[in-house]
Amino acid sequence: MSADTITVTLAVRDPEAKRVLAQAARECPGVHLNGEGPGPVDLLVFEPGAEPGAELDRLERARRDGRVGEVFLVGREPSPELLIRAIRAGVTEFLPLPATARDLAEALARSRERRGGGREQARDTGRTLAVIGAKPGVGASTVAVNLALETNRSHPGRVGLLDLREPQGETPYFLDLECAYTWEEVVNNLARLDCTFLDSIITRHSSGLGLLPAPADGRAKLDGPAREHLLAEMSRLFDLLVLDAGVAGEQAIDLMRRVDGAVLVLNPTLPCLARARAFLEELRRQGLADKVRLAMNRHLAESEIDPVEASEVLGHALDWLLPDDARSALSALNQGRAVAEAAPKSRLARTLRRMAADLGGFAEAPAARPGFLGLLRRLRSGGKTASQGLGVA
Structure with missing residues (x-):
């Protein structure tokens, strides 16, 4: 397996969402789809259950232990409290249900950018x-x-x-x-x-x-x-x-x-x-x-x-x-x-x-792109959530 390959585990409860995301992962270059067995994983796509707080606590410990790398959260529109808790647990992307192949592909592309694999030069800073x-x-x-x-x-x-x-x-x-x-x-x-x-x-x-x-x-x-x-x-x-x-x-x-x-x-x-x-x-x-x-x-x-x-x-x-x-x-x-x-x-x-x-003069900001930050602001202001993946800026 190439050193650039990302191993992905789907811990998704919704059967149709899991099917769609599994198919999308198989079609993405540089992605190896794992089962849910033991062993370290580069990327966990995770749908919380009835006790999301306890699950996020376990997830945070797994990230600290090195068993899990990056985490994508799957679900219906989360509350601001859950979203903030997820951020603190290390979640970097949110994939809304119903799941689409495009959401996962775009989130994976942003993940590669964060890893440095898809970026030719560093993002401009203020x-x-x-x-x-x-x-x-x-x-x-x-x-x-x-x-x-x-x-x-x-x-x-x-x-x-x-x-x-x-x-x-x-x-x-x-x-x-x-x-x-x-x-x-x-x-x-x-x-x-x-x-x-x-x-x-x-x-x-x-x-x-x-x-x-x-x-x-x-x-x-x-x-x-x-x-x-x-x-x-x-x-x-x-x-x-x-x-x-x-x-x-x-x-x-x-x-x-x-x-x-x-x-x-x-x-x-x-x-x-x-x-x-x-x-x-x-x-x-x-x-x-x-x-x-x-x-x-x-x-x-x-x-x-x-x-x-x-x-x-x-x-x-x-x-x-x-x-x-x-x-x-x-x-x-x-x-x-x-x-x-x-x-x-x-x-x-x-x-x-x-x-x-x-x-105070400075260059115009780069064009806005979908992000976890945007979702958090929309939720705080009571706005609607766009049906798209949410990447870390």
Whole structure:
């Protein structure tokens, strides 16, 4: 048997569906149809019975043990709860009943893409923008959240926000969101990390912006490999991913190697300028300084630190001057709204909109294709399910 051959086992209760799927599997090149006996299997096509929760638990254990590779779920339109449970168990495709040969063939083609067998080049990923504070308390989270919201305004649903602040992030407060999951779920489920799993744990703002917050207790740690994996998958899920990246330091330097661009937020104070200068000097030593742009927050027209002098000290131009407008910023935070909504006529709102326009341009998203993500969204919104296989994006 060829190394490229996929072994398929049909654990399907519906006799007609099993007949149709068996015939379709035999006609697909590179597919070997197994019986339901013991032994490892590359692909299990599975129809749950009367106790789907217990069956999915057993299925998850089989995947962890290496006895089962990929899993397709067969059945009538599932509930959102069952679908999310199936995703967590490792299911990657849904084949609706009544079964058709075309559904299985298309799902197998997507499976081959995920394995790398049917793809000539990697799928395009979105841009990643890190927002970094020169020191704690400079307003970097305010900038990150509002840049994400403003960009999402013109590209709804295509912008994501990832909170990487340590030891605790605060982005849900800025958006008035209660988040059931954080990136701690990713740390605990790295083997299952893909776009489908991510979409099941990301919280969606009413605007369509997707948020994955930091854990509230600060105990979980997102190390380098896990962070790299998470960034790669979120970049596939969103066309623009904004990172609330915390304070300038070693982690921020590591992120600068990965991101497409960054905004360093600083205040017009001597301690902050000193921290910003040290960070910029390290970026220059590592050849990363061309990725970063500077935003001076809480700027006063009559400040003792002139922007021109600050630029000379930093050896880098200041790209934006965000006015000192604590009233608008605090009002937006306390309402859980964008500054542009809480204080639409303020100078701060206008400057943030200009920043988003400067930073937020990105290529149009690729044409939509059937996916598990689409089914989950349709079910959550009460829409009808299309009669087609559902692949992982």
